[in-house]
Amino acid sequence: MRIKNFIKHALTGNEAAAYAMKQINPDVVAAYPITPATEIVQIFSKYVADGEVDTEFVPVESEHSAMSVCIGASAAGARVMTATASQGLALMHEMLYIASGLRLPIVMVVGNRALSAPINIHGDHSDTMGSRDSGWIQFYCENANEVYHTTIMAVKIAERANLPCMVCMDGFIITHGMEVVETLSDEDVREFLGKREPLYNLLDVKNPITVGPLDLFDFYFEHKRSQAEAMLKSKRVIAEVVRDYNTRFGTDFPDFVEEYETKDADFLIISMSSAAGTIKEAIDIKREEGIKVGLLRVKTFRPFPYEILREKIKGFKAIGIMDRAESFSTMGGPLSIEIKASLYPLEKRPSAIDFIFGLGGREFTLEDAFKVIEITKKLYEGEKLPEFMYIGLKGE
Amino acid sequence: MKKILSLKELSERNLGLAGGHRACAGCPFPSIVKMVLSSSDYPVVVANATGCMEVTTTIFPYTAWPVPWIHSAFENVAATIAGVETVYKSLKKRGLIKEKINFVAFAGDGGTYDIGLQALSGAIERGHNFLYVLYDNQAYMNTGIQRSSGTPFGAHTTTSPAGKVIPGKMQERKDITEIIAAHEIPYVAQASPSHFGDLIRKVRRAFEIEGPKFIAVISPCVPGWGYPENKSIEMAKLAVETCFWPLYEIEYGVYKINYKPKEKLPVKVFLERQERFKHLIQREDLINEIQKKVDEKWERLLSLDGKKIR
Numbered sequence: 001m002r003i004k005n006f007i008k009h010a011l012t013g014n015e016a017a018a019y020a021m022k023q024i025n026p027d028v029v030a031a032y033p034i035t036p037a038t039e040i041v042q043i044f045s046k047y048v049a050d051g052e053v054d055t056e057f058v059p060v061e062s063e064h065s066a067m068s069v070c071i072g073a074s075a076a077g078a079r080v081m082t083a084t085a086s087q088g089l090a091l092m093h094e095m096l097y098i099a100s101g102l103r104l105p106i107v108m109v110v111g112n113r114a115l116s117a118p119i120n121i122h123g124d125h126s127d128t129m130g131s132r133d134s135g136w137i138q139f140y141c142e143n144a145n146e147v148y149h150t151t152i153m154a155v156k157i158a159e160r161a162n163l164p165c166m167v168c169m170d171g172f173i174i175t176h177g178m179e180v181v182e183t184l185s186d187e188d189v190r191e192f193l194g195k196r197e198p199l200y201n202l203l204d205v206k207n208p209i210t211v212g213p214l215d216l217f218d219f220y221f222e223h224k225r226s227q228a229e230a231m232l233k234s235k236r237v238i239a240e241v242v243r244d245y246n247t248r249f250g251t252d253f254p255d256f257v258e259e260y261e262t263k264d265a266d267f268l269i270i271s272m273s274s275a276a277g278t279i280k281e282a283i284d285i286k287r288e289e290g291i292k293v294g295l296l297r298v299k300t301f302r303p304f305p306y307e308i309l310r311e312k313i314k315g316f317k318a319i320g321i322m323d324r325a326e327s328f329s330t331m332g333g334p335l336s337i338e339i340k341a342s343l344y345p346l347e348k349r350p351s352a353i354d355f356i357f358g359l360g361g362r363e364f365t366l367e368d369a370f371k372v373i374e375i376t377k378k379l380y381e382g383e384k385l386p387e388f389m390y391i392g393l394k395g396e
Numbered sequence: 397m398k399k400i401l402s403l404k405e406l407s408e409r410n411l412g413l414a415g416g417h418r419a420c421a422g423c424p425f426p427s428i429v430k431m432v433l434s435s436s437d438y439p440v441v442v443a444n445a446t447g448c449m450e451v452t453t454t455i456f457p458y459t460a461w462p463v464p465w466i467h468s469a470f471e472n473v474a475a476t477i478a479g480v481e482t483v484y485k486s487l488k489k490r491g492l493i494k495e496k497i498n499f500v501a502f503a504g505d506g507g508t509y510d511i512g513l514q515a516l517s518g519a520i521e522r523g524h525n526f527l528y529v530l531y532d533n534q535a536y537m538n539t540g541i542q543r544s545s546g547t548p549f550g551a552h553t554t555t556s557p558a559g560k561v562i563p564g565k566m567q568e569r570k571d572i573t574e575i576i577a578a579h580e581i582p583y584v585a586q587a588s589p590s591h592f593g594d595l596i597r598k599v600r601r602a603f604e605i606e607g608p609k610f611i612a613v614i615s616p617c618v619p620g621w622g623y624p625e626n627k628s629i630e631m632a633k634l635a636v637e638t639c640f641w642p643l644y645e646i647e648y649g650v651y652k653i654n655y656k657p658k659e660k661l662p663v664k665v666f667l668e669r670q671e672r673f674k675h676l677i678q679r680e681d682l683i684n685e686i687q688k689k690v691d692e693k694w695e696r697l698l699s700l701d702g703k704k705i706r
Contacts, residue, residue, distance in 0.1 A: 072479025
């Protein structure tokens with residue numbers, strides 16, 4: 001059941017993220033321009049200039065300082081957000097670990113973009129896959145509408161888990177693609193999120209705290225262990241917040257994994273982000289030809305929902321995994337490696353093939369999606385295939 | 397507000413740093429921190445760059461800081477304190493916080509001249525209301541005495557060793573005070589723990605001013621400079637008396653020399669007391685070169701004294 005206050009807008013992913021940020025009305029936003037996420041802070045700074053938000057906007061001189069300002073502000077008890085992409089995310093890499101190690105619930109929207117060299121401004125996941133072990137929760141959104149709603153949910157998830165959170169969307173495909181976005185009212189967002197209630201904060205001068213001390217072999221290990229525990233516990237937080245959101249607003253967003261046409265499927269494709277939309281359409285067409293194929297879309301990559309994936313994949317004979325990043329491991333992309341590891345305890349494991357596709361924004365077409373389905377079908381039929389291959393690559 | 401407080405008056409306040417920390421014997425930075433923080437008439441929040449100060453004052457589960465304190469990384473103390481100060485500004489604007497708080501960042505020369513220069517430049521350009529205190533020991537002392545761009549000409553460090561062919565660091569140090577002054581912020585100064593009345597007055601003046609403030613404080617280093625551990629303040633004093641480290645301030649663009657030695661001592665008396673310059677004792681040519689540079693800079697300062705430059 002949908003609540004009455006939904007408003008339909010035509011928005012790009014960047015506009016949807018900026019609009020969500022406006023309604024979230026964070027205390028501090030610190031950001032630096034970078035394609036394809038620039039628009040988010042550009043639009044947001046107009047909200048600030050027009051007095052539509054209470055936020056203090058800090059237009060820093062680098063992404064490293066963007067995350068540093070976010071860390072200082074979050075440690076001072078504020079609700080803090082930023083946005084970046086690609087090289088910017090790479091530049092703030094050092095600070096990502098510090099944000100999560102200090103357990104600061106910063107929310108960052110990322111417009112996924114390829115990493116240099118060669119320099120490229122278009123979408124792939126090499127940037128956020130590079131920070132997958134930085135202790136941040138990571139959501140990968142399929143479309144602008146999901147970006148909008150996930151950004152709002154991420155604030156609550158981050159603050160309840162005391163962990164920072166990235167909301168990822170494919171550069172240009174989502175950041176610049178205009179879609180219908182159904183937004184909540186300002187009041188609904190305000191009510192859903194409430195206020196941040198930090199356990200400690202630096203501005204409480206009567207109760208001084210030391211944040212970020214030197215921590216050697218005596219306690220570092222215990223602190224990392226408790227951080228891992230926080231990530232584990234965040235699974236329950238994510239499940240609860242998404243369920244609460246869906247119940248309140250009549251939405252049906254997945255918490256970890258979305259299933260599409262899996263009930264009677266013979267084999268599965270597993271994907272993330274915008275490519276899932278293309279695959280869903282290809283599945284509809286192929287099903288008319290009698291090919292029973294389904295899709296699992298991994299929405300939450302960190303924490304990795306290995307139990308859910310293991311359970312959902314169990315019993316299938318073949319899976320085709322889609323990676324929009326090259327890990328240079330020589331054994332396929334990061335999603336496929338983690339999915340295969342998830343399946344290891346199963347007695348009967350499916351045959352698996354990884355498809356590396358779309359690097360540097362190379363278009364992933366419906367034809368490519370058909371190819372992915374047909375190759376995975378061959379695997380299902382027992383054909384011997386390599387562990388991974390490239391889709392949409394010239395000369396292959 | 398009283399401009400100058402006696403050390404006795406200061407000692408009765410929250411010093412901002414407790415005893416029991418693990419700074420080297422004779423290291424002057426704890427005194428510098430205490431002089432700076434106890435000079436504030438209001439509560440302080442402190443940010444600290446990675447370095448000797450952070451390492452020796454906070455080994456978990458201990459802390460020497462009886463004031464709110466944050467360390468996040470090496471090159472970003474200015475951005476970190478900017479984040480904290482921004483929240484204060486936001487709360488203040490919305491009437492959610494009443495009390496006045498002074499924000500202070502501490503960093504060494506590596507975190508200021510080198511790796512932290514960009515974040516510092518950005519934070520002061522944006523006009524955050526905080527005091528940045530550089531404790532300048534003129535090399536990367538925390539990692540074991542490596543040269544920084546704040547290391548003076550001729551100094552031996554482990555990465556500019558005095559060898560058979562090359563006599564120590566062969567480049568001049570950056571003039572960080574002038575670099576910061578070029579940002580045209582309201583208050584920039586150089587101070588020394590040996591002239592503590594001057595240091596305290598400068599800090600208290602800085603706290604009165606809205607906007608970014610910068611004070612460079614010379615902080616002699618026992619192992620890095622190579623002198624007996626009871627001589628740190630004396631070394632700082634010699635740096636001032638030789639005009640190697642002049643005491644001056646630039647308030648809203650107006651230069652003011654705060655101390656003119658009655659008899660300017662030759663720089664040699666400062667250099668010859670330190671292991672890091674001992675290889676220069678036989679090199680009169682190089683000592684003359686250093687003296688020439690000190691004289692030039694001092695003459696320049698004298699010519700600017702009392703003038704509004706920006």
